[in-house]
Amino acid sequence: MAQPGGDLVVVGAGGFGRETVDAVRAMNASGASWRLLGYIDENPSLAGTRVGGVPVLGGTRELSNLPNAFVVVSTGRPDNYVSRPRIVRELGLPAERYATIVHPSAAVSASSRIGSGSVLLACVVLTSAVTIGSHVAVMPHVTLTHDDVIEDFATLASGVCLGGQAHVGRAAYLGAGALIREGRTVGSCALVGMGAVVTADVPAREVWAGVPARRLRAADVPAVVP
Secondary structure, X not given: OOOOEEEEEEEOOOHHHHHHHHHHHHHHHOOOEEEEEEEEOOOHHHOOOEEOOEEXXXXXXXXXXXXXXXXXXXXXXXXXXXXXXXXXXXHOOOHHHEOOEEOOOOEEOOOOEEOOOOEEOOOOEEOOOOEEOOOOEEOOOOEEOXXXXXXXXXXXXXXXXXXXXXXXXXOOEEOOOOEEOOOOEEOOOOEEOOOOEEOOOEOOOEEEEOOOOEEEEEOOOOOOOO
């Protein structure tokens, strides 16, 4: 199988962006050939600086000067976990422009599928027939088991574990260490708190937390997520 490579820019120079860069470096050390051009970030104070030795090229307008570069959008945090859909919509790039970044320590079964623009960090496990959509963020030590489905733009924080045939909706966020019982669904744009144990379906656009997880409130997300 050919190793991935080419010119690459990372959108977002924050924590997730830096984690993505280190995953790219690990891929290159294992035979990939990504040429990291730099970060794209809308914070004007970062333009022209370096973050962890990587230049910040400027805002998204700089992509027009890089028509052949691959792109990966590495933004999002618990208080703004639906930023990636907005950025991807605004960029308007075809799917083939997006790089898929998989840390070499991840264990991905041959029967599993990963969409364009997704990032899998160190020690992620996909056991069998797992489907991951596009622009999904999978943090270290996440375990996804047989027939799980993760829709586009979802975020799975460190240590999340899903039982078999679980379904995570579009742009949902699962906090660090959350456990999802087999066959359960977390709805689109829902937020599951750190360490939660989800034994029932979580409706879309709700915040659930606790052991067992229960509804706390409606999620603070825009009425329309791109």
